[in-house]
Amino acid sequence: MNNTLKNRLIDSGFKYFAIFCTFFGLIVLAIFIIQILIEGVGRIDWGFLTSLPSRRASKAGILTAWTGTAWILGLTALISIPLGVAAGIYLEEYGKKNRLASIIEVNIANLAGVPSIIYGLLGLEIFVRTLNFGGSLLAGAFTLALLILPIIIVATREALKAVPKSLREASFGMGATKWQTIWYQTLPAASGGILTGIILALSRAVGETAPLIVIGALAYVPFVARTPMDEFTVLPMQIFNWVSRPQHGFIVNAAAAIIILLLITFVMNGIAIYLRNKWQKKVNW
DSSP: OOOHHHHHHHHHHHHHHHHHHHHHHHHHHHHHHHHHHHHHHGGOOOOHHHOOOSSSTTOOOHHHHHHHHHHHHHHHHHHHHHHHHHHHHHIISSSSSSSHHHHHHHHHEEEEEEEEHHHHHIIIIIIIIIIIIOSSSHHHHHHHHHHHHHHHHHHHHHHHHHHHHHHHHEEEEEEOOHHHHIIIHHHHHHHHHHHHHHHHHHHHTTTTOHHHHHOOOOOOOOOOOOOTTTOOOOOHHHHHHHSSSOOOOHHHHHHHHHHHHHHHHHHHHHHHHHHHHHHHHHHHH
């Protein structure tokens, strides 16, 4: 048997193994979602969405959890989007292409794969203890902003790289400055890719629990957060709190909360896919 045939057999084996793993994973995911829907869809109503946590499963709701998630999502977006997009623009459009730039690029890519618990420890030391934010919404938002900043920076750079050079050259040929070219030509052309990266990064932040637990976010909060310095909880922590209880009613509540969290995630990822496809058609055109 020659080497070419061996390589083909190996490639085919890996291909079929990958297909099997993907198919098996989809089946497991489908079973999980169906089971969650059967268990929790009947619990979702207006009262469940507008009720405070309670020691009685039938009266417990997710008002503090979903409002805390909304607070965290909004604050994290306000902090991370301007910083991430600005850093991506600088590194791609203004930064010099030298050895230092290569080291920075590699480190940013590596930071995107750092376990989230490490960011939680970093947030605990800087925002909770040093800046004395305590276990507040602001501390949680800054911690999650650090977590998703590398993702936004990488997505911004990749979107800018995909913009044809001819667009920049045409703008320069009309007498535009570098910043005018970036603001009026490059950024609008790359906006779909940048928005896709931002939404996917925020989708990751929505489902994070470990960093928030480390900085001192609470599993039980009997009031709705009204300012960025208030204590808070989020949907993943509320779900964790309920599934750790032995009563079946709380398991049903957890299933209903999982459905809400999945809907939020699916909607955000759906928007990201739509923007990506729209942006690709625009770039190809």
